[in-house]
Amino acid sequence: MAEAVNIKRLAQELNISIATVSKALNDSYEISLKTKNRVWNLAKELNYTPNPAASNLRSNKTKTIAVVIPCVANNFFSLSIKGIEEIARQYGYHVLIYQTHENIEAEITFTNSLLNGRVDGILTSVSSSEYNSEYYTKLVKKIPLVFFDRVYDNLDAVRVTTDDYEIAFQATEHLIEAGCTKIAYLFGLENLPAGKARFAGYQDALKAHGIAFIEQLVVKYHDDEESNLQQIKELLGNYKPDALFSSIEEFIIPAYCACRELDLQIPNHVKVLSFSNLSTAKLLNPSLTTISQPAFEIGREAAKCLFKILNNKQLDDEQDIILKSVLIKRESTGC
Amino acid sequence: MAEAVNIKRLAQELNISIATVSKALNDSYEISLKTKNRVWNLAKELNYTPNPAASNLRSNKTKTIAVVIPCVANNFFSLSIKGIEEIARQYGYHVLIYQTHENIEAEITFTNSLLNGRVDGILTSVSSSEYNSEYYTKLVKKIPLVFFDRVYDNLDAVRVTTDDYEIAFQATEHLIEAGCTKIAYLFGLENLPAGKARFAGYQDALKAHGIAFIEQLVVKYHDDEESNLQQIKELLGNYKPDALFSSIEEFIIPAYCACRELDLQIPNHVKVLSFSNLSTAKLLNPSLTTISQPAFEIGREAAKCLFKILNNKQLDDEQDIILKSVLIKRESTGC
DNA sequence: TTTAATTACGTAAACGTTTTCGCGTATCCG
DNA sequence: CGGATACGCGAAAACGTTTACGTAATTAAA
Numbered sequence: 116m117a118e119a120v121n122i123k124r125l126a127q128e129l130n131i132s133i134a135t136v137s138k139a140l141n142d143s144y145e146i147s148l149k150t151k152n153r154v155w156n157l158a159k160e161l162n163y164t165p166n167p168a169a170s171n172l173r174s175n176k177t178k179t180i181a182v183v184i185p186c187v188a189n190n191f192f193s194l195s196i197k198g199i200e201e202i203a204r205q206y207g208y209h210v211l212i213y214q215t216h217e218n219i220e221a222e223i224t225f226t227n228s229l230l231n232g233r234v235d236g237i238l239t240s241v242s243s244s245e246y247n248s249e250y251y252t253k254l255v256k257k258i259p260l261v262f263f264d265r266v267y268d269n270l271d272a273v274r275v276t277t278d279d280y281e282i283a284f285q286a287t288e289h290l291i292e293a294g295c296t297k298i299a300y301l302f303g304l305e306n307l308p309a310g311k312a313r314f315a316g317y318q319d320a321l322k323a324h325g326i327a328f329i330e331q332l333v334v335k336y337h338d339d340e341e342s343n344l345q346q347i348k349e350l351l352g353n354y355k356p357d358a359l360f361s362s363i364e365e366f367i368i369p370a371y372c373a374c375r376e377l378d379l380q381i382p383n384h385v386k387v388l389s390f391s392n393l394s395t396a397k398l399l400n401p402s403l404t405t406i407s408q409p410a411f412e413i414g415r416e417a418a419k420c421l422f423k424i425l426n427n428k429q430l431d432d433e434q435d436i437i438l439k440s441v442l443i444k445r446e447s448t449g450c
Numbered sequence: 451m452a453e454a455v456n457i458k459r460l461a462q463e464l465n466i467s468i469a470t471v472s473k474a475l476n477d478s479y480e481i482s483l484k485t486k487n488r489v490w491n492l493a494k495e496l497n498y499t500p501n502p503a504a505s506n507l508r509s510n511k512t513k514t515i516a517v518v519i520p521c522v523a524n525n526f527f528s529l530s531i532k533g534i535e536e537i538a539r540q541y542g543y544h545v546l547i548y549q550t551h552e553n554i555e556a557e558i559t560f561t562n563s564l565l566n567g568r569v570d571g572i573l574t575s576v577s578s579s580e581y582n583s584e585y586y587t588k589l590v591k592k593i594p595l596v597f598f599d600r601v602y603d604n605l606d607a608v609r610v611t612t613d614d615y616e617i618a619f620q621a622t623e624h625l626i627e628a629g630c631t632k633i634a635y636l637f638g639l640e641n642l643p644a645g646k647a648r649f650a651g652y653q654d655a656l657k658a659h660g661i662a663f664i665e666q667l668v669v670k671y672h673d674d675e676e677s678n679l680q681q682i683k684e685l686l687g688n689y690k691p692d693a694l695f696s697s698i699e700e701f702i703i704p705a706y707c708a709c710r711e712l713d714l715q716i717p718n719h720v721k722v723l724s725f726s727n728l729s730t731a732k733l734l735n736p737s738l739t740t741i742s743q744p745a746f747e748i749g750r751e752a753a754k755c756l757f758k759i760l761n762n763k764q765l766d767d768e769q770d771i772i773l774k775s776v777l778i779k780r781e782s783t784g785c
Numbered sequence: 786t787t788t789a790a791t792t793a794c795g796t797a798a799a800c801g802t803t804t805t806c807g808c809g810t811a812t813c814c815g
Numbered sequence: 816c817g818g819a820t821a822c823g824c825g826a827a828a829a830c831g832t833t834t835a836c837g838t839a840a841t842t843a844a845a
Binding site for chain 1: 507521528535547562563567728729733737
Binding site: 456457468501502503505507508 | 801
């Protein structure tokens with residue numbers, strides 16, 4: 116609808132060729148500083164900005180990356196995106212967002228739609244519904260891709276994760292030191308390396324302290340809020356655990372609600388601890404002991420890696436970048 | 451890096467022209483069903499997807515919209531994005547995200563970068579730092595744009611908002627009915643219509659109940675967390691309000707912390723109420739009375755409006771869509 | 786002085802689509 | 816049977832860039 120200011124227009128007004136204009140705009144060594152300045156000035160004057168479609172088509176560079184995640188309405192992911200965006204801005208890149216809602220089919224549909232040159236690269240935290248290794252094995256060969264937090268193992272791709280095993284081990288020890296001997300585990304991400312690592316950290320910490328692992332104390336996450344609440348209530352009622360270790364943030368509300376409904380006091384009757392990036396954890400009743408992942412830094416780091424790849428910079432040989440989570444002790448575990 | 455499957459390739463394999471292939475792919479009436487089926491089958495077989503850049507360049511349609519917001523790491527906005535994305539998927543659109551971090555210059559830079567055909571339209575919730583009416587007056591003439599929640603008034607553009615004035619009035623009445631007479635106001639978004647409406651609702655409710663408005667009971671939001679805490683502490687210490695009415699979520703943590711540090715019990719000594727979409731409001735200590743905006747629906751509604759515009763559908767004459775917020779009474783106001 | 790190298794710019798093709806226009810064949814009606 | 820109509824398809828231009836290559840003028844080297 117505007118008056119179409121493009122390279123041709125600039126060329127006409129300056130009486131030079133469009134090739135010269137293009138090169139000047141891209142600061143090519145072939146063009147004299149004098150000409151460059153004429154072009155730059157006019158471009159600014161006319162508010163010229165290059166047409167991205169034309170530029171993409173010719174150069175095969177989109178200056179765009181995609182972020183494929185389960186959901187933005189989650190503290191971890193929204194913070195990650197914030198980190199990603201910050202880096203993307205530094206590099207002058209645009210950011211597309213795709214939410215899979217934990218649906219692997221949506222995930223595949225989205226990523227497939229990105230392979231035709233829509234983006235230069237992908238950042239993803241995969242869905243937990245299924246572990247489709249074959250698909251990603253092929254995918255990483257077709258487009259630069261960096262996994263963060265929820266990753267696929269054994270692939271030729273960079274992974275940015277946290278010390279899930281170690282921090283889960285440490286958190287479990289914290290519960291044990293607080294006197295707990297019947298620690299229930301609220302199990303999320305069971306199909307993914309992160310979920311498995313957290314669970315292993317929990318199990319190994321029990322073992323290291325001579326506590327038997329009891330299968331009945333494990334509750335697996337369901338998509339449905341109500342059913343999680345029910346499960347936890349049954350767990351609390353039937354097996355009387357003295358602690359709930361939640362491996363994902365989504366269990367917090369049902370866990371707290373279950374305790375209230377059963378008149379169980381936290382932390383007196385049951386201690387609670389959860390992986391979480393809730394900013395209001397310290398304001399909960401009682402304040403919640405959390406394992407806080409460096410979500411913002413994970414986003415930044417993952418984006419940095421992707422841009423290194425896109426700029427053909429050497430990655431510091433390491434394909435795995437592991438950031439440290441932190442255990443923040445609060446009232447829900449008696450601190 | 452792949453083996454380049456494009457229209458030309460399809461045309462060669464089927465021994466027809468690229469024009470026919472293109473038309474068949476777009477389900478043109480000019481092409482026989484027989485030919486269409488041949489094309490569709492081969493396209494599926496070869497995993498053909500059209501090159502977006504080429505398509506954009508020629509057709510001036512990007513199938514992409516931009517969302518420009520202050521920050522994704524905020525319950526309201528992340529929920530809005532979720533709603534936007536849902537609608538965008540239905541229409542087969544892609545979604546670009548831009549975070550202004552309340553910086554109007556970033557906002558202008560971003561939106562300007564979208565005017566050269568990168569997107570078909572924009573959804574935005576503007577930054578609170580400044581009210582630059584002149585800029586947006588020009589902008590809405592250049593590209594389809596829908597405002598949501600944080601809008602500009604008196605512009606020829608669709609606005610999706612909530613009943614800020616009414617709900618703030620109602621919330622203030624709730625505090626008054628709970629016995630409060632010295633209700634402090636934590637003032638956010640003061641440059642924007644939403645902020646002004648909320649403040650007006652508060653003031654008018656006071657007036658309606660014969661309570662004098664006291665300037666000293668108003669605290670204005672600062673970017674810096676620590677200074678908000680200090681301000682609230684001074685407010686509580688110097689003027690002894692019996693209620694805090696927060697117009698934005700960002701005041702919740704400093705408000706709660708200030709009360710704790712000053713040993714003021716909520717709701718006994720001071721009642722607290724806030725605009726907020728915190729999912730954990732009911733778990734806070736004490737549980738927080740909130741004005742919850744229908745963030746998800748706002749996102750959906752705004753996106754729907756934009757797509758109506760993009761499809762040249764008649765908008766139901768109304769430029770303003772106003773959704774209802776809901777006051778959820780909890781312990782922090784004595785319920 | 787001749788030749789080679791460099792500098793500064795232009796020509797034109799190419800990227801993969803969409804779309805206008807036109808053309809031949811088949812169908813229909815009088 | 817002649818003319819009009821519709822149908823199905825192809826040729827080619829166009830979208831706005833980037834870039835390989837050519838070229839003329841200038842400078843440096845021999």
